[in-house]
Amino acid sequence: METISSYMSSDHHRCDNLFAQAESAASDEDWGAMATDLQAFLDAMHQHFAMEEDVLFPAFEERTGMSMGPTQVMKMEHRQMRELFDAMVAALQQRNRDEFLGQAETLLVMMQQHNMKEEQILYQMADRMLSGEIEDVLQRMRAAAA
Amino acid sequence: MSLQPGLSFDQAPPILVPFRFFLSAPLFGLLAALLALWFGPALLDSRWQPAVLAWTHLMTLGFLGMAMVGAMMQLLPVMAASPVAHPVGVARTVHGLLLPGVILLVLGFLLASHWPMRLAMALLGTGFLVFVAAVGESLKRASSANPTVVGMRFAVIGLVVTAALGLTLASNYGWGWWLTDRVTVTNLHLSWGFLGWVGMLVIAVSYQVVPMFQLTPAYPKMAARWLTGALFMLLLLWSATRLLPEEMRDKGWLAIGLLAAAGYAGYAITTLRLQLQRRRKQSDVTLLFWRFGMVCLLLALAAGVMRQAMPLLVDIQGNNFALAFLFIAGFAVSVVNGMLYKIVPFLIWFHLQSRLIGVAKVPNMKQIMPDAGMRRQMWLHFAAVPVLVFAALWPPLIYPAALLFGASMVLLEWNLISAYNVYRRNIKLVS
Numbered sequence: 001m002e003t004i005s006s007y008m009s010s011d012h013h014r015c016d017n018l019f020a021q022a023e024s025a026a027s028d029e030d031w032g033a034m035a036t037d038l039q040a041f042l043d044a045m046h047q048h049f050a051m052e053e054d055v056l057f058p059a060f061e062e063r064t065g066m067s068m069g070p071t072q073v074m075k076m077e078h079r080q081m082r083e084l085f086d087a088m089v090a091a092l093q094q095r096n097r098d099e100f101l102g103q104a105e106t107l108l109v110m111m112q113q114h115n116m117k118e119e120q121i122l123y124q125m126a127d128r129m130l131s132g133e134i135e136d137v138l139q140r141m142r143a144a145a146a
Numbered sequence: 147m148s149l150q151p152g153l154s155f156d157q158a159p160p161i162l163v164p165f166r167f168f169l170s171a172p173l174f175g176l177l178a179a180l181l182a183l184w185f186g187p188a189l190l191d192s193r194w195q196p197a198v199l200a201w202t203h204l205m206t207l208g209f210l211g212m213a214m215v216g217a218m219m220q221l222l223p224v225m226a227a228s229p230v231a232h233p234v235g236v237a238r239t240v241h242g243l244l245l246p247g248v249i250l251l252v253l254g255f256l257l258a259s260h261w262p263m264r265l266a267m268a269l270l271g272t273g274f275l276v277f278v279a280a281v282g283e284s285l286k287r288a289s290s291a292n293p294t295v296v297g298m299r300f301a302v303i304g305l306v307v308t309a310a311l312g313l314t315l316a317s318n319y320g321w322g323w324w325l326t327d328r329v330t331v332t333n334l335h336l337s338w339g340f341l342g343w344v345g346m347l348v349i350a351v352s353y354q355v356v357p358m359f360q361l362t363p364a365y366p367k368m369a370a371r372w373l374t375g376a377l378f379m380l381l382l383l384w385s386a387t388r389l390l391p392e393e394m395r396d397k398g399w400l401a402i403g404l405l406a407a408a409g410y411a412g413y414a415i416t417t418l419r420l421q422l423q424r425r426r427k428q429s430d431v432t433l434l435f436w437r438f439g440m441v442c443l444l445l446a447l448a449a450g451v452m453r454q455a456m457p458l459l460v461d462i463q464g465n466n467f468a469l470a471f472l473f474i475a476g477f478a479v480s481v482v483n484g485m486l487y488k489i490v491p492f493l494i495w496f497h498l499q500s501r502l503i504g505v506a507k508v509p510n511m512k513q514i515m516p517d518a519g520m521r522r523q524m525w526l527h528f529a530a531v532p533v534l535v536f537a538a539l540w541p542p543l544i545y546p547a548a549l550l551f552g553a554s555m556v557l558l559e560w561n562l563i564s565a566y567n568v569y570r571r572n573i574k575l576v577s
Contacts, residue, residue: 016361017425024427080499087510101428102512108426109492109511112358113224120292121227 004056004130005123007138011051012115015044019111023104029097038092042085047145049078055140056126063129070122077114081107158223159233161497165566166241167216168486172559174208174248175479179552181252187541193466196255203255205474206339207248207270213482214347215240215277217489218298222281225354226295228288236280243273254319263320267313274309278302297350297374304342304378311335334385341406342381344478345443346374349413351485352436356417359488360433361425365416373409380406396457403454407447414440414447431520435484438528442476467538475551476531483527483558490562491515494569501576509572515565523561526554 022037057071084107091100130137178201182189185197192198219237223229230236247269254263282302288295312335318324325331357364364370380402387398418440421433449469491511499508530550537543 020361020425020427027428083499083503083508098512099510102510105430106492106495106511108361109359109488110496116224116354116358117227120289 002134002138003123004126004134004137005119007141008048008051008056008123009119011044011048012119015041015048015111018044019104019108023101023108026097026100026104031092031095034092034100038088042089045081045085050144051141053078054144055137059130059133059137060122060126070117070125074114074118074122077110081110081114084110158493158496159219159229159237161493161569163233163237164216164220164489164493166237167212167219168490169559169562169566170241170245171209171212171216171482171486172555172562174204174212175555176552176559177208177252178204179548179555182544182548183552187537187544189544190464190467190538190541193470196258200252200255202470202474203248203251205479206344207244207251210344210474210478210482211244211248212241213486214344215244217351217482217485218281218347220489220493221351222284222288222298225351226285226288226292226298228284228295230280230284232280236276240273240277240280243269243276247273251316254316258319260320260322263316267316267320271309271313274305278306293370293374294350294353296371297346297353300374300378301343301346301350304338304346304381308335308339308343311338330388334388337384338381340473341377341410345410346377348478348481349374349377352417355485355488356420356436359430360421362420363423365420369412369416373413377406377409380409400454404451407451411444411447414443431517431524432484432488434524435480435487435527438531439477439480439484442472442480442531446472446477464538468535471531471534471538475534480527480531483524486558486562487515487520490565494565498569498572501573506572506575509568514568515561519557519561519564523554523557526550526557530554 018037018041022034022041025033025037053075057075061067061069061071084103087103088100088107091097091103126137127134181197181201181204189195189197189201216237219230219233247266250262250266251270253259254266281298285295285299285302290296311331315325315328315331315335318328353365353370356362384399384402384406387395387402390398418437421437424433446469449465449472453465453469491514494514495508495511502508530547530553533543533550534547537547
């Protein structure tokens, strides 16, 4: 049976793959591919954030009554990552490869430590707390990503 | 803010909590290099010389101890979702006790003097006690479903055993009495230090950082779950063979030793294989340090197995030194060095980002810690290790080996301080 953990963790994996693609285009200095690959990666990230911020986190907050808890920290980290997305787009527009790779490196570590916290704690908590409505939450998340 | 004990999303501890340890570590590596230059080839006459004991503890307690204690305090909140309580006070206390403790221990060895040794025992004993209590409490709260947490628990027990055996041995120097089975206790002390504490912590941490930094597949689930426990049991059994009657002792010692070596080798080979399957094409300094470290671990295991299978080799000093150099400088220092190059720039970025948002542009990780400087230091280290290992066989090589290693440590310290200065310059903009 699909859980929030398994669904969202595999979405992290999908985003990671797209990240790796964009980064490798950048190291080859293939500007055309970089623009396409970066866009594909950012689209995936925005979808993922939408699933969390529009569906999963509100459901979690409602069920647990904690709006200032873990979801708050996760949303703050999303904001930090959005700053890095903007910096990568700016670097691409300026055709500044080193700046792009530096921002990408920073984003990767930020993103991975963030995913680690979500996969090990938050999603598992969500699976427990929302056990009666997992199907519904998954469905609404898919809709939010579409 | 937590739903269950052990679940916390508190942000990272203040930057100086890990940095006071990180910035101290290379200075001990440099002292070790200077000590090797001072004693020259005579250092390699016998492993029982005070200068060798001093060198080893500068490397293990000084470099590795500092870096690993600092890293653990930083990583526990992220990897185990269980931060250390009162991080600032714990970090100040532990650092303040361990730093003079290591220096006095080294002086105690070199001067063959009772008082520095007694003071060192008090400082190091209390320092590790505070660290183990703080980290142990955090690990107790953390979830046992996480193989990293399980491995870290074994590592901390390994540290306790190593420290207890070490204090027993140090008391020989402090009070001038002599253990009858000193060789056995020393061998147990270093086996627990190498395999129970350092090796175990590296395995536990790598379960998360190897996939994370290079986007490799995860370690096989079952293996990750059971490996650290199995290695810990083997280490216990291995120590217990010392109690067996003499005719069974050597066979038991050899059989269990081979199994433990196979476990560690399996881990090193798995790590190398996962890195080959990485999705991130970029090779970076951290990846190269880790690959170099894993190869050295395999070579150290081979040297260790040879030593056990052919008891004749035990008396050949070159083999002992080659093994220690491969494990300490080749494996442990490389892995720690590689980790520092990710943790340090990321932490600086992380702390700056939250403060500078909307005020000034935050430098990215590569601006905080430029690639060129890291690479220069990496190549010095990669040159130092083989020369050091060959010095075990041909002692005059200790001079170039110590020069290379010392230069690498100076450059590492320089890189860390330069990065920290980027933090200080930028944080002034908002304070």
